[in-house]
Amino acid sequence: MKRAPRALARSYASKKGLFIIFDLRVRWRFVSILSMMGVMYISKTDFINYLYCRKNAWLKKHKPEVATEKLSEFEEGTIEMGNEVEAYAREMFPAGILVKGRDLAGQTFTKDLIRLEKTVIFQPVFVEDVFLVAADILERVDVADSAPGSDLPKHFNLYEVKATSEVNESHLDDLAFQRSVIELSGLIIDKTFVVHLNRHYIKKGELSLRDKFVAADVTEEVCARMSGIKEKMEEAKKYLLSEEEPLGACDCIHEGRSNHCESFSYSNPLVPEYAVHDLAYIGRSKKKLKELINLGIYKMEEVPDDFDLDLKQMNQVIAHKYDKVLIDRTLIKKELDDLIYPLYFLDYETFAPPIPMYDGYKPFQRVPFQFSLHVLERGASESKHFGFLHKENSDPGPEFCETLKSLIGTEGNVVVWNKSFECSVNRELGDRLPEFKGLMEQVNGRVFDLMEVFKKQYYVHKDFKGSFSIKYVLPVLVPDFSYASLNIKEGGMASEKWRQMVLEDLTREEKRQIADDLTEYCKLDTYAMQKIFEALLKLCNN
């Protein structure tokens, strides 16, 4: 199934996890136009882009200004971690020699290393026809007909390192492309492997490379797709190197907004910034979206009142079209009346590294490094704030739980926004630290998800734009509050900043600034929840 580049990133994104795409490393590493001596080349990133969406791949090469999105600090950090995974994986091949650069010097150095019969080469560069490949790891295999000193073609195994926990179709296409180009250069590839993280690995003491990675032999799967990939390479060559721009609307005209890549508005100028593509979950009802598009309906206000949409979608349309706020005070009151005080407004921040940093963690498992807690007694006009932020490069888990235990009491609802996040972090903490399992179960048993009021459609405003994110709800219910002035504005950035604070060589002042920014950000999350809660309460009592 085709997946747009941005959709690929977003599909892994969670409320505030770092699950995004360690695979993106591959896609962005060579994202710029590879032009050498006036010749345009097709790199493996270009080719994989082409397989996802040929139109966007063409635009990336010929009109990067409309098809290349600036990476966020979080995405930059994610790529950085992907590179670290590759560096770790290389340690499994201690004799490896690294080829730096993909220019002519890199190509010549690669040829020299092969001629000199070096056993392992990192990032060898091959250019054949218009295709360019920099492979992760190439390992020489001595077979009878290519023994050292022989003039016959050399045999190699090809390894592609992926900072993921399993093999996917795209990895196989990637390897088939590499294999085609390398074999065009006269080498023979015996076996192909995807080296990925071992999802069953749990860190205990020093990192063990062999346990941490799995070298999955995908030779058969790659061989099975070689002829298909060669055909696609010929098609990609014609399409991507053509100067003629593919015009007209693109296929994503029938896809929901989360599937669109950065060039969607360029290819579809008739579609407004806020359009029927933004209807909640419309990507799951493609038939309906297609019907609207075929009727020439792009604007939300043009959707007929009797069009077959589900409740959330229709409310979104009505709220926008008639500038109407839909509120069910009775149901909101019922939800809030049932709450038990004191109320504990709670929010977590986490960091999920591909390679576990501390004992007891698996690859990509979340490290909860911060929480904010606002405690509100019944009838009180002000809440009390408490916070926890771990500032060292060590497992925050025990201190996190101990501090939470001392603050969260045994009674009263724990109010969160999107309970699946906090509750699953609590379950993981309880599993990793059995002495806190009871506490975590008890906290989960007291959770009330304030987002549900909006998800259940008890309150719908046009400015929510179909989203239930606190970032959309807050400005409507509490207009005086905003994240705009904060240095950290969302969870992904908080994760990345924490990584920088504990792992990078920063000055004391830089670390202090990050700690202050994290504290302000997380504190606002829980205070925003409290203010939204109070605004709802006021609404019900008026």
Ligand code: SF4
């Ligand atoms: S928005 Fe258009 S160009 Fe972008 S991935 Fe979708 S179909 Fe391709």
